Amino acid sequence: MFQAPDYSEEAVSMKLSEVLADIGVDTRMVLKRRRSMLLLQSIFMQCSRLCFIKKHITCPYMMGSQAEGTTTLGLNSDTDNIYCLDMYHVIQDWSDWQPGVINLLMIQDRSVSPGYCRLQLLRHDSPLPMRYYKCKSKNSPCTIYRRDRYGRVLLKNSLICHNVMYRGPHERPERHGPAFTLECNLCEHDNVIALPCTTWPLQARQWLHQQSVGQWPTDEIKQYCCSSGCLLVGVGRHGSENEDLEWRISTSLAERCLMNNLNITQIRCYVLMKMIIKTFINPLFTDVISSYMCKTVLFHCIENTQSIIWQEKNLIVCLSLCIHDLYTNILNENCPHFFIPGNNLMRGKITPEVKPFILEILQRIINSNVVALLGIKCDDLGTRLQLKFNNISICPFRTCEDISVKLLHLIAIQLSRESTSFSYWTWGPIQALKQNISDIVSLQCHGLDKTARNLLAPRVCSRLGSVLASRNIQQYNTISAEALNWISLGLNTNVASSKLKLASMLYCTRQFGRAEIVLCDIERHYDLNIVEPFCPHHVYRLTRRQAFKAVCDQNIEEALQNATANCVQFWPCEVYCFPKELRQEMFRSTEEDKAFRTIRDSWMDHVEVDSLTFLYFLQYKIYSHLNKQEDTRLALSKLTRTIEQEPNLAHRETALNLLGQCMEQEHRPINALQYYSLSLNIRRRNNAAKIHICRLLSRLVNNQY
Template sequence: MESFPQQIYKGLQNISASMFVGLCKKVGTSQEVAIMRATEDIRYMVERRVTPYDGIITMMSGSHKEGFRLKGSDIDLMYWFNDHRVIMDMSQSEYYNTANTVLILSDSSESPPGFTLLQLLTPSRYREVQSACVRMNARVYISSSTFRQVTCSAVFSNSTVHGPCGSGDIAGVEYDTAVCFVCDFWPQSASSWIDRCHSWPDPEVVDDIVRNGCHLVAIGHPLGPHENEEWRISFSRAEYKLVYSMSHCQFLTYGLLKLFLKEVLNQQSEETNKLLCSYHMKTTVFWAIQQNTLPHWCPQNLLAGFWVCFKLLLKWVYKGICPNFFIPQNNMFLTKVYGSAQNRLFLQLHELYKKGLACLLQSSSIRSYIIHVLYNPRLSICTDESMIRSEVDFDMLIFATFSAVRISARSLYQTTKAIHVIEQFVESPMTHHQVVIIQRITAFILQSTSFLLIQNIHTNTGVDKQMYIADKLSCHMLKLAAKFGCVSDMLYIAMYYYKTLRYREALSVIEMTKVKLAQPYLMYNERVDRERYTEAVGGQSWSTKMRQAVAGDIILDTTICYISELIPEQQSALQNRRPTLNIPVFVMLHFLEFLCYRQIDTTLSQAALDELQVLVHHDQGQYILYIDRDISWEILGICQQITGNLQAALYSYQQSLITQYPLQQIQTATQRRIQDIVLSTQHQ
């Protein structure tokens, strides 16, 4: 017979294994997490190479970058001016061409650990930087508080200041956008971190992190001598590299702590529910791994890993010290966890600590995985990840990530650079999911190039031979993109034919696309008939599945003319810094059909409009997502206005303007269209 302690030990192992399975379902298996990370990494790598030196770089950070897709987690985005560089001392200026680079000197001599002043050494052409300049001791510095105010709504209008970010909500998804500065050098104040990395992370990870420097975000230390001028050193890039280097069990422990924070710790009382944040949870995991507190991280040890981190957090709250992982002298509790709030928080944590691992029963997300084992103590838990998720689940995930794969290549020079980067990927070893992501990016680049090419020829020359060559190239690229892209990519060919006045050819492509979109196994907007999908394409490669059974939204770069009828909407979005318009595929299908038949058969044109009207008026989220209803109503209004049905068009525009979420930032175009209708009816 087993001894009582052995039974307890085995029971805890079973509960850990059950929670491992549950967290894989909620947070993601190692393969799912790898897919999500690779999608964003490849997008960022291509876009960084494509962005001109005087452009703006975008990088996802936070939970999404790390590979989480937890319900309710926000999206964090960092933006910086590509031709602005922060240096740590004047000797580093020799690495830059000051004729085209704005240099900013970090001066941390009077700032608390982890913070610095930024002295502007050379003039900036950006209004945001110019307006934030202040003079101190006969030198020009960039004020973080002023910069934060002027850039708060630079990405999404109506954002509010939250820490160093502009914060808001888009259709229920919270976001944080930080306009910051980049530094190619590792800060001296974090040099001790390099010496500390004996057991974790590996030396090549350390070298990669140090080589890529840091960022400076617009917030000062509340107790610093220059709070309004100071900037915080951000290690966002280093942090996601560290998360990447975790084992999957360590990553799931981090996910468990995030859930525990949200569902247990932050539910204790209003006085303490804002004191701890996800960043504190991440920091505890980093320290626990590096200090080798738990020698063996595995599915059966998940609870042990959680408990190690929880005890470390309890110790920090007791002492009122949470040491930053890179700069330990920076106490992240200094202005938050102190006094009576600290005492209250410690007592709450200690009560949970006294309950032991039973405190996890208070988490709604993971309670069932514990109870399941408690009621079935002899249960054998399989932790094989391949048994946790089905083939369809993986497919839905990878094809859903395609909405993030958008490369802003707005000139032929940029598209050429993008193709060169893709060539480098193709020549190197790639995983299956990297191959399909590269395919998607390549299709997007070829589509952009096709429309850019014909647009440039129209603008710069009227020579028939050049027009003929450009047209042949464009058609070839669009057909190539459709061969290894999604089912919906065929509509770019139809758009091109419509643009070049080949209406019958466009309608022929539309009819073929209609047939493919009508297949009962089609996967679109994460909706799919699993059984039919598996019967049709189960076991096939992702490339084959994408070509035969997957549709996505039509993505239009706001700087490229695809359909002249949508130019006002693209211009409106562009003015509001929206890089793309997203149009539901079935809306675009009926829109193109209507436009082409207008030139050939008005009866069939009206039939297409009727189908579009039924779709927009009655769809319940199956074909048009809530966040895409503004552009869908807008397109319906455009069609109605073309036919002369001004009252119906007015109603559609009003629906687009008033009742829908303004994700596409097309309100300016909508208001102008409404004004045109009002003026025309007044003159009748």
Template structure:
């Protein structure tokens, strides 16, 4: 349930951020993550569907809308079930397009101009290639192999396929009548995927009732969720040995839908789980014998087509027969997630803790909880970066751009589902707005210092350290060293050993391992929920420069030539002109500066030693996302100490991490000039 709530929150965050970015789109996390039907051992992908709302899909001519991209859904007697063709219709007159003026369109033999699903995917592939290597899987085009990203169009009008399913289900114990009523209003989606045996598979779009399927999944009780999850474990560990990856989670989901509909609700109790699994496998055996697994919602669709060949169907049928006759004994030998022991625990009516080397039940649950929280915060920070980049690229001033974006985000409060998510985004945007204003005030002869500090009070709770450190940096830049020192001491008390660093743009290998989050859990697990133990990287955009120590200004100008700027991928362009540093190294660097300003030499040298030991300790590697910047700060400390040789050494070490997009290039040149002047 926590995983489900977490991924629904993420899709709402992306939808609000999309509105702030003026994208007419809506985001949906479908699949096992948003359903809460995955486990650590299943290692499930993250499924994201992007629905483009600037395109109008017409079921008939009455649906035409002026000024929009209009496409009419077509099908005939030879079109496979679940598949549609999209005919181009003019924007400003309700007439069919006859001249191809869009590279994504093709002409059918009949003369109709069709919007090609294959060319649409090719366009998405070109966009994704700017952010990294592209992975394609069915309708998905993604630059992250762990994500399935599908760009689709929503269909809001009633469809005969859905109405036929609702008529068939009416009066049954499942799906409940309330679900069917909600399903009538739920949009379907057209995803770019043709039928494997169709003559028009490059032009066809597949109708996907994802939201209805999610409603069905959300209606499952805990026993049904466990049964479905075990089916996926069977698929992954047992079926894969027979037919590879030809069986999918959707096959398992369909078997669950069919079995639940045909089984009395009183049977769905945890002590019956082996019997219920047997019923699901008997359903699979029946459909394998018939050579057809029907789609639960859309009639006439065979889910084996294009997935499971006739030869593999026979092989799988033999194994399923053996599995059923053998009393499902093979299930007790599944090692993934220690499944065998968990199933045995159902019989002996007690929960067995994880074996040696595994996390215990309570620790595992809290570790997953922290992992989900980590993912939510990462999504928030990533979208914030995109929004700020767009604001800086616009014609308006940054302050006006942030103000306009805040106004857009506030509109999220009108939707009860988006309210909490909108508040998080507003809180972070206001923090940037406040910092930019403070930077501008620093250039004035008599800034209203009290007013600036008062504004910071409203945005100190974003995480453990981020805005506290920005406040301390501001105080230092104003010359209020004693106040800055007190603020830094407060951060140091909050920054306990179990705090985990989090970056919205970069990822450290292994940072999402459950063992990492298990090590963060203290004896008092409730403390995790009261104050999430995460610290964001501290970021200064150029308009906040006067709030940042001078050395960070070099980070805002990392590239030495225009050629280096041109080499950046789209992902890097969105943040490479900012100064960004991990919270803990920045804390100790600020302490070094502040104690120096106070004349506290002993404390200053101690802060330098702490900074050095933190950066050079390999145990902290997992918490340092910007090692090159941290080393630049360390080098600058030695430069201020007058030790140019050691400063140059650390700047050159920084260049080992990144030789081009690194402010160390500027530092090395400066220090080398200092050294040459000395001799």
């Protein structure tokens, strides 16, 4: 299979391995992806421990290809987050019953399909079945439990509602099956609510004792899988008589363990299988062959072959084995679950009309030589492979550095979301907020948990300091030592944004000299050849700053601190911390405009401005007050050039609104009107430019210039 003229299978395998390494499927990048996903998981955990709204939800398990490191930029895999509701105690044996909690017994008899179960409610005072359940609300029917024909009180899988996943204002994920899909700037997040069971499923016990040809998985891996237990997802088998009472048994934790113990050749086989399916099958038959089926086929193939085969020089042979097994499964319309063989993953997926066409496609791939791989456009794999055969450099293609940049953006977005979520849910009396922040700072943790805390805590401290400063400025026109102390704890979260907030506060208290010093320090550290602007609400173009890519590729946490400049964000409660020119941004939306907002527009009730834009605007205002005319003109020139030339400004319309007000201060109303009009061209709705245009026209009509 896949033999090119003048090339042996071994030679083609080595070339193919080089290509896959170029697009990020190598040991270093796989481990980097996994570490980044675990860091995202830790960031959520550090925040969720302190948010009372999440007290019944344990931290998410990051699953899927992103967490496994088995994806590429071209595959664009989503992120699967599994949240566990720990308010329920799920058991498989009566001896595991516990008093005082909600005990649910897994029913796995012949009335339930393999891979599924039902959950029977037990009494909280004794290990006996609950025979009667009364709704607490007299005005609404009971929708959580239902009695079956045997009198058992069973938990319905419709228990899981989207309100559980409600994270903050404007966030309403859509449900698709058991998952709640939440769009992100870089990928989609599939959030799944599950009930945890600490014991290994009865239906999978036989797997623990069976022997494999390749002695894989090892006894140690099996023991770990067994100790990980299982998860119950709220979805029944399609077409089942009691579909609403069935729960799917998920072995995701055990599968993650198996994936983490694969070698790089096995991982590359899995990635190639997904590319083949995406290239040749999905365009014609969507959602027939899933990546989960490919993973299952890979597990069975590894289990049934000698481990010595899975080497880099045998990549083509290994891929051939996997494709052959996939073909056989489709032919028999049976892809047995790796842990629960009775659960056929292909049941009802392949219709008689579709089956012959899929088999024909796979047969052509099996019979072909390397031309089959040359036809893969995902990540330009085919083109890259062709160039490799001809010993041509592939510099124009995306590299592993681009993956590092994407991982940095994912972590930065998560930090922004969680720090905002923490502040939103814990907001209340300042003293209570201080206590919550003190709790997160004093948490005893190690490893990635400590890294997550060190990334999250300064951002929350900076927010608290800004709120305190706003109250100080309102009441006393000064900034208290306490507020400055909290602000100082968050100054180094990134290159500019926190320091810019400090400079803005100093400007609002007319401490122009101190503000100038802060701005000079920011500009000295803001290397335009390295620092990349960042906003969690903006979809960025691929960065052109090669130095930024290099920093990301070396250390993501260091890049977050020294090579990114977050947008400066002010909440309404921080209104006295920023110049009056920005206040109209909080009132950008009419009631009609709000109807056109989406989940990505949650920032519109706040003030957000790009760091570089705000830096030059503050310089312009401060130098104007200090009567430094040359510096004032230079700052205005830099502001104009940034708006025109920086490709990754997230809030260009806000920058134009600021530039327009600078032009008004320069007594150039026509130029100001032009910039406001440009702002409206970028964002027709939810734009404060309308307010500025009305005000400017009013002044022109009344000869106030």
